[in-house]
Amino acid sequence: MTDPNQATAVAASLRVAVADGDTGFVQVLTKRLDRLGWEHRVLAGAVPIDRLVSMRLGAYILDLAILGPHAWEYLERVTRELPSLPLIVCTGQSTVAQRVRGLRIGADDWVTKPCHPEELIARVEAVARRRRQAEGVAAAEAVVAGEIEVRPDQFQAFAQGKSVDLTRREFELIQLLAAAGGRVLEREEIYQRVWGYTMAHGDRSVDVFVRKLRSKLQRASPDWNYIHTHFGVGYRFAAERAGEEPGVEDAAGAIGAPPRPMTSAPPQPPESLHVRALV
Amino acid sequence: MTDPNQATAVAASLRVAVADGDTGFVQVLTKRLDRLGWEHRVLAGAVPIDRLVSMRLGAYILDLAILGPHAWEYLERVTRELPSLPLIVCTGQSTVAQRVRGLRIGADDWVTKPCHPEELIARVEAVARRRRQAEGVAAAEAVVAGEIEVRPDQFQAFAQGKSVDLTRREFELIQLLAAAGGRVLEREEIYQRVWGYTMAHGDRSVDVFVRKLRSKLQRASPDWNYIHTHFGVGYRFAAERAGEEPGVEDAAGAIGAPPRPMTSAPPQPPESLHVRALV
């Protein structure tokens, strides 16, 4: 759940799943989670990936011990298919080699019990914070391109003040594309960032939603083209007047995110991030 | 199958700074970092934020102990001003309360010594992985040679701002060649890295694509030659004015090149290959 307003809130609410056999620990932990107001769910064992997907988790706390012999395999599957899901492994004794292996495979943290639940929670928060930063940084600012304005605070796009009536997925898609600052995004990446898990081979969802988006954008802003196909690659968002040549925007990318010295979030222009139309 | 991607996305090189008083530990650690090919820098104590910024770090490993009495304050300043900088705190003994405090303040991980350097590195990687996911793979850099600019973010090459209209394979090919910095690449290697699997005996694909590329480059930039045949070996990419003798140039080491303030297309030193930071 992406709540752009939570950016500064101390402990934004998270939906977590806990798969751990240590009932005592789980009990203490869930009590704390309740107090924090986090939704949580205790799982008995390895849960199929698609079940995880449907839970729309904000974090997954996993004890390898309850997974039986296929623990590593399962761990790998989860991190491969849901790379954006914050995953904290929580075990009893473990060796350095095991921890390194787990982290390399893709776990975000590895906590060894006995462990204070508060620390576990703090670690979950730390990981979730990073992920939120991923999705959120640019997410809070509106992006304007051509006649279209994408407003994350409304979960909606507007053309000259009028809503384009995008559904949730459609909005997430245009939001991702628009925030990419003119970069070409591959289908895989789009799928992963909008749908949250890895795209199955042959899945056409992205194409279909691009079509829906295009059709709505067309209706709302007829003389502009916004979503450009890059054959064999993916899509790129850029406002272009219909029937005009794509003149090369300054390579630096007139569009989109300002250069980032890779360190802190750059001071954002107060109001809206302005995307220059190619003219 | 669909994605003959670069199998090279292993452990991307990171630039890290270590601020730790335990010289023994630091020594072991830096040795490992060297072996991994990570740039690193050992700091004697608290470094001012702006110095940190200018280092363009990929991660910061920090021992609170060497910070003296203002450790927490410093930690807080760092996480507040550089929220996107992966920060791993690394201390001797510590209490749960301290760890929770550190993590809440914004540290990404907290490692207690004694600790195996490999685990520390794995944790750094884990955090960096999350951050990278955030920024997308946008780190890709453009390569400029002669009149041609190869832009990974667009999956396309440009000649004086105009797209050369390369297909995906063509782009991957020129991208590989251009990034090779003037080295001659054998067909086998080219095929392997672009197509993703081993070249069957007698396969002419590489030749055919080189031809397509040449033809498009010719059309886009008539007075330059870019792809040179090395009989019996393979191909080499280098911008040469038509009718001019080669002359050996330095092969612009791309990686880790210091940040280059970027404006628009810089006047290219002809003949040489140089890498430009993509904004």
Added chain:
DNA sequence: TCCAAATGTGAAAATCCTGTAACCGGACCT
């Protein structure tokens, strides 16, 4: 100089990719 191997060239054939529309099932509301 001549030959065999290596490379360039052009075009047909085979594949792959995308736009499009129709369909299905679940969630939600009336």
Added chain:
DNA sequence: AGGTCCGGTTACAGGATTTTCACATTTGGA
């Protein structure tokens, strides 16, 4: 129960791209 909205799946057709192939041309060495 019926209707609507939405997300997701599938099938198909046209077009773009990749692969293959036959033949021309060049190269390096005998």
